[in-house]
Amino acid sequence: MMDTENNVYVSRMLPALLLLALVLTGCAGGSTVTGPDAASEEMGATQDAGRAVSTLLAKVELQESQAHWERAAALLERALRIEPRNAQLWHRLAKVRLQQGRYAMAESLAQKSNALAKDDEALKRRNTELIEIARRAVGAG
Amino acid sequence: MSVRDRLLRWPVLLSLLVAGVVPFFVYVLYLDAQVQTQFEGKRWALPAHVYARALELYPDQTLTAGQFAAELKMLGYRELSRPQTPGSYVRMGNAFVLTTRAFQFWDGDEKSQSLRLEFSADKLLGIWQANTGDSVDLLRLDPPLIGNIYPSHREDRILVQLDDVPPLLIDALLAVEDREFFSHHGVSPQSILRALWVNLRAGKTVQGGSTLTQQLVKNFFLTNERTLWRKFNEAIMALLLEFHYDKNEILEAYINEIYLGQDGRRAIHGFGLASQFYFGQPLKKLAPEQIALLVALVKGPSYYDPRRRSARALERRNLVLHLLAEQGRLDPDVAQRASADASTVLPQNSTRVSRVPAFIDLVRRQLRRDYSDTDLNSEGLRIFTTLDPIVQRATEQAVSLQLDRLQREGVDADIQGAAVVANVNDGEIQAVVGGRDPRFAGFNRALDAVRPIGSLIKPAVYLTALMQPEQYTLASLLDDSPLDVDMGGGEHWQPQNFDHQNHGISYAGKDHQVLLNNALVHSYNIVTARLGMALGVPTVIETLRGLGAERPLTEYPALLLGAANFSPLDVTQMYHTLAAGGFRTPLRAIRAVLTADGQPLQRYPLSVTRAFDNKPVYLLNSALRAVTREGTGQNLQYYLPEGMVVAGKTGTSDELRDSWFAGFSESHVAAVWLGLDDNRPAGLTGSRGALRVWGNIFSRLDTGSLPVGDLSADIEMVWVDRRNGLSSDDDCPYAVQLPFIIGTQPVEQSACEFDVQNE
Numbered sequence: 001m002m003d004t005e006n007n008v009y010v011s012r013m014l015p016a017l018l019l020l021a022l023v024l025t026g027c028a029g030g031s032t033v034t035g036p037d038a039a040s041e042e043m044g045a046t047q048d049a050g051r052a053v054s055t056l057l058a059k060v061e062l063q064e065s066q067a068h069w070e071r072a073a074a075l076l077e078r079a080l081r082i083e084p085r086n087a088q089l090w091h092r093l094a095k096v097r098l099q100q101g102r103y104a105m106a107e108s109l110a111q112k113s114n115a116l117a118k119d120d121e122a123l124k125r126r127n128t129e130l131i132e133i134a135r136r137a138v139g140a141g
Numbered sequence: 142m143s144v145r146d147r148l149l150r151w152p153v154l155l156s157l158l159v160a161g162v163v164p165f166f167v168y169v170l171y172l173d174a175q176v177q178t179q180f181e182g183k184r185w186a187l188p189a190h191v192y193a194r195a196l197e198l199y200p201d202q203t204l205t206a207g208q209f210a211a212e213l214k215m216l217g218y219r220e221l222s223r224p225q226t227p228g229s230y231v232r233m234g235n236a237f238v239l240t241t242r243a244f245q246f247w248d249g250d251e252k253s254q255s256l257r258l259e260f261s262a263d264k265l266l267g268i269w270q271a272n273t274g275d276s277v278d279l280l281r282l283d284p285p286l287i288g289n290i291y292p293s294h295r296e297d298r299i300l301v302q303l304d305d306v307p308p309l310l311i312d313a314l315l316a317v318e319d320r321e322f323f324s325h326h327g328v329s330p331q332s333i334l335r336a337l338w339v340n341l342r343a344g345k346t347v348q349g350g351s352t353l354t355q356q357l358v359k360n361f362f363l364t365n366e367r368t369l370w371r372k373f374n375e376a377i378m379a380l381l382l383e384f385h386y387d388k389n390e391i392l393e394a395y396i397n398e399i400y401l402g403q404d405g406r407r408a409i410h411g412f413g414l415a416s417q418f419y420f421g422q423p424l425k426k427l428a429p430e431q432i433a434l435l436v437a438l439v440k441g442p443s444y445y446d447p448r449r450r451s452a453r454a455l456e457r458r459n460l461v462l463h464l465l466a467e468q469g470r471l472d473p474d475v476a477q478r479a480s481a482d483a484s485t486v487l488p489q490n491s492t493r494v495s496r497v498p499a500f501i502d503l504v505r506r507q508l509r510r511d512y513s514d515t516d517l518n519s520e521g522l523r524i525f526t527t528l529d530p531i532v533q534r535a536t537e538q539a540v541s542l543q544l545d546r547l548q549r550e551g552v553d554a555d556i557q558g559a560a561v562v563a564n565v566n567d568g569e570i571q572a573v574v575g576g577r578d579p580r581f582a583g584f585n586r587a588l589d590a591v592r593p594i595g596s597l598i599k600p601a602v603y604l605t606a607l608m609q610p611e612q613y614t615l616a617s618l619l620d621d622s623p624l625d626v627d628m629g630g631g632e633h634w635q636p637q638n639f640d641h642q643n644h645g646i647s648y649a650g651k652d653h654q655v656l657l658n659n660a661l662v663h664s665y666n667i668v669t670a671r672l673g674m675a676l677g678v679p680t681v682i683e684t685l686r687g688l689g690a691e692r693p694l695t696e697y698p699a700l701l702l703g704a705a706n707f708s709p710l711d712v713t714q715m716y717h718t719l720a721a722g723g724f725r726t727p728l729r730a731i732r733a734v735l736t737a738d739g740q741p742l743q744r745y746p747l748s749v750t751r752a753f754d755n756k757p758v759y760l761l762n763s764a765l766r767a768v769t770r771e772g773t774g775q776n777l778q779y780y781l782p783e784g785m786v787v788a789g790k791t792g793t794s795d796e797l798r799d800s801w802f803a804g805f806s807e808s809h810v811a812a813v814w815l816g817l818d819d820n821r822p823a824g825l826t827g828s829r830g831a832l833r834v835w836g837n838i839f840s841r842l843d844t845g846s847l848p849v850g851d852l853s854a855d856i857e858m859v860w861v862d863r864r865n866g867l868s869s870d871d872d873c874p875y876a877v878q879l880p881f882i883i884g885t886q887p888v889e890q891s892a893c894e895f896d897v898q899n900e
Contacts, residue, residue: 084566
C-alpha cells in the first residue's frame with residue numbers, strides 16, 4: 001500500500017465540521033483544536049507512556065500543530081514499535097487518520113485501540129465516539 | 142573528353158556522392174544516438190541504497206551489550222581510545238562511549254552525539270551525554286546499509302568514482318591496454334600498427350590495438366562477433382564518444398563497465414565489484430599485486446580466470462607488474478616482491494553485495510510494483526526497510542543449524558528450507574531466509590516456493606465455524622467416522638486421518654465423536670473435511686481471503702485439507718491476521734523512500750483492517766495454543782524456553798513432500814517451510830521438520846510469551862467434559878477448561894461417568 005500526504009480528497013469542509021463535533025463531544029486532541037477535557041486526557045496518555053514514547057509524543061504534537069499529519073503518523077508508528085500494546089497510541093493514530101479524512105482506517109485503528117484498551121473505559125468511550133464520527137463521515141461523503 | 146561530356150557527368154558524380162555520403166551521415170548519427178544512450182545510461186545508473194531498520198535506543202530496552210556491539214560492527218564503527226569522531230566507539234565491559242553519526246530520516250534528522258551507554262545482562266540501563274552527563278530518553282543509530290539495487294540491469298555493481306581509484310590501477314591500465322589514451326581521439330592508428338607488427342612477428346595475436354575507448358564501446362554492445370564491420374562500427378563510436386565526453390569521464394565509465402569475470406549466470410562488471418569478487422576487499426585497499434591481477438584479467442577474464450587457471454593468471458599478472466616497473470610507474474623492488482607473491486584470490490567469491498539477498502529481493506519486488514524502472518534508475522533513492530538484522534541472524538542460524546541436523550539424521554542432503562518472520566504489532570517483515578545458504582541469491586523459496594500447505598489451512602475451516610457461535614463452540618461435537626464424498630463422474634473422495642484411525646468416542650448413539658477443539662489440536666482430517674463441507678467450501682475460501690490469501694484457489698473439497706498452494710510469505714500474512722486478533726495488516730518490507738538528497742518521497746504506512754470479530758479469533762487462538770502444548774506441535778517444548786507460550790499449527794502435504802510450521806508469540810509471527818526443490822517427498826512431517834526450525838528461531842528471539850487468561854469481557858472460561866462437551870465440575874477427571882463467548886457455554890451438566898468408552 002502506498003500513501004502520500006494528501007491522497008484522499010473529501011469535501012474540505014467535512015473534516016472541519018467533524019472536528020467541531022469532536023470538540024463538542026469532548027474527545028478532540030492534538031494542538032489544533034483542544035477542548036479542556038481533551039487536554040487532561042492527553043496528559044493521561046503521556047503519563048502512561050515510557051520516557052522514550054513521551055519524547056516522541058512531544059514531537060507528534062509539534063507536527064500536528066503544523067498539520068503535518070503524515071509526519072505525525074510516522075512518529076506514532078515509531079512510538080508503537082516501542083510500546084506496541086499502548087492503546088492510547090493506537091487511538092492517537094486513529095485521530096490522525098480521521099484528520100486526514102481516511103475514515104475507514106481511522107475506524108479500524110480505533111477498534112484496534114479498543115481491543116487493547118482492557119478496562120480503560122474513558123479510552124473505550126473516546127474510541128467509540130471516533131468510530132461513530134468516522135462512520136457518519138463515510139455516510140455523508 | 143569534351144567539355145559537354147564532363148558537364149554531363151557531374152550530376153552522376155553528384156548523385157553518387159549524395160547516395161554515399163548522406164546515408165553514411167545518417168548512419169553515423171544513428172550510431173551516435175546509440176552510443177550516447179548507452180554511455181548516459183551507465184553513467185547515471187546511481188543505485189538505490191537499501192537500509193535495515195535503524196536501531197532505536199532508550200533506557201530499559203531489552204538489548205544486550207553483545208547485540209549492541211554487533212550493531213556497531215555492522216555499521217562499521219571504529220574502535221578508538223578517544224571516540225570523538227562520528228562513527229567511533231570504545232567498549233569497557235558493559236559500558237560504551239561512542240559518537241554517533243548524523244543521519245536524515247523520513248521523520249526528521251538525527252544529529253551526531255557523544256554518548257555513554259550502560260548495559261545490564263539483558264537490558265540497556267541508561268544513555269547519557271558524554272560531556273554533560275544529562276540522560277537521554279531516545280535516539281536512533283544510523284541504519285545499516287544492507288544492499289544496493291540497480292533496477293535497470295539485473296546485475297549488481299559497485300560503482301567507483303575516479304578519485305577513489307588507486308592511481309596504480311590507472312597507471313597499469315594505461316601501461317598495458319592503451320599507452321596513448323590521453324593523446325588519441327578514440328582510435329589510435331599507432332597502436333593498431335604496432336599491434337599488427339607485434340602480432341605478425343609472433344605469428345599469432347599477442348597484442349590488441351584497441352584503445353580503452355574502443356573497449357568500452359565493445360562492452361556496451363556485448364557480442365563476441367569479430368568482424369571487420371563490427372570493428373568499423375566500434376571505431377566510429379569510439380570517435381563519437383571522445384567527441385562528446387572528456388577523457389576522465391570515459392576512463393571512469395571504463396573502470397565501472399569493463400567485464401572482469403563470471404559468477405554463475407551473473408556477469409562481474411567493473412573494478413569495484415571485481416575487487417570484492419576476487420579479494421573480498423574494496424578497490425581502495427588492494428595491494429599492487431592485486432591491482433595488477435585485475436588489470437591482467439581485462440584481456441580475458443575466462444582465459445586468465447585466477448580460480449581455475451591460476452598459473453596463467455599469475456604469469457600475466459607478473460607481466461603487468463614488469464611493464465609497470467619498466468615504464469617507471471612502480472618501484473622495481475616493489476614490483477619484484479609483488480611478483481613473488483603466489484597467493485592469488487579468495488577461493489570463493491564474496492561479492493554478495495547484500496548479505497540478505499532474499500529480503501532485498503522482496504524489497505525490489507515491492508518497489509517494482511510501485512515505481513517505474515526509470516524512476517528507480519535515475520534517482521539514487523534511499524530505501525528504508527523493516528529488516529531487523531538481529532532477527533534475521535537468528536532466523537538464518539536456526540534454518541542452517543536444524544537443516545544440518547536433519548541431514549545428519551538421514552534426511553535427503555538436498556533438503557531446503559525457507560522462513561519469514563514478521564512483527565505481530567505492525568506487520569513489519571523482520572527476516573526473510575530464502576534457502577539453506579542465506580547468502581545465496583538464487584531461488585527465493587520464501588517468496589517463490591508456492592507449495593501445498595496441508596493442515597496449515599485448517600485454522601481457516603475452524604475459524605469459519607467459530608464465526609457462527611450459535612452453531613459452533615470449541616466444545617461442539619464433530620464426527621470423525623469414515624467419509625466418502627461422491628465427486629460425480631464415478632469419483633469418490635475418501636479423506637483419511639494421518640494415522641489411518643477414526644478417533645473419538647461413541648456418544649448419544651453416534652460413533653467417533655470428537656470435540657471441535659481436539660479435532661484442531663490433533664489435526665484430524667476427516668472431521669475437518671466434514672466440517673468444511675457443512676460450512677461450504679466457498680465460505681472457507683472467504684475466510685482465507687479475509688486472512689489475506691491472494692492466490693487463486695480451486696473450489697473443491699480437497700482444499701479443506703490443504704490442497705492449496707502458498708508461499709511461506711503468504712502463510713505468514715495469513716497467520717499474522719490470527720496473531721493480531723483478527724486485524725489484517727498487509728505485511729511490509731519498506732517503511733519509507735527518500736530521494737538522493739533526502740527529500741521524503743513515499744511512505745508505506747501501517748494499515749489495519751478489521752477482518753474478523755476478535756471473539757472467534759480468540760477461541761481459535763486458544764486451540765492453536767493447545768496445539769503447541771498437547772497436540773501435533775507439542776514437540777516445541779524441546780526447543781522453546783520453559784514456560785514460553787506460543788500458538789501454531791503443523792502442516793504436511795501428501796507423501797511428506799512439504800513440511801510446514803506457522804505460528805506466533807505475542808510479538809512475532811513466522812512461517813517455516815522445508816522440502817525438496819524438485820518436489821520429491823522429503824520424508825518430513827511438519828512436526829519433525831519445520832517445527833524444529835520454527836522452535837529454534839523463537840528460542841533465539843527476544844519475543845513475548847502469549848498472555849494466558851487475558852480475557853476480554855465477552856469471553857469466559859468454562860470446565861467441560863472433554864468426551865462429550867457438556868459442562869462439568871473441575872474435579873471430573875475428563876474436565877478441561879475452554880473459553881466460550883458468553884452465552885454460548887454448554888448448559889447441560891455432564892454426569893462425568895467413568896464407564897464411557899475412552900478415546
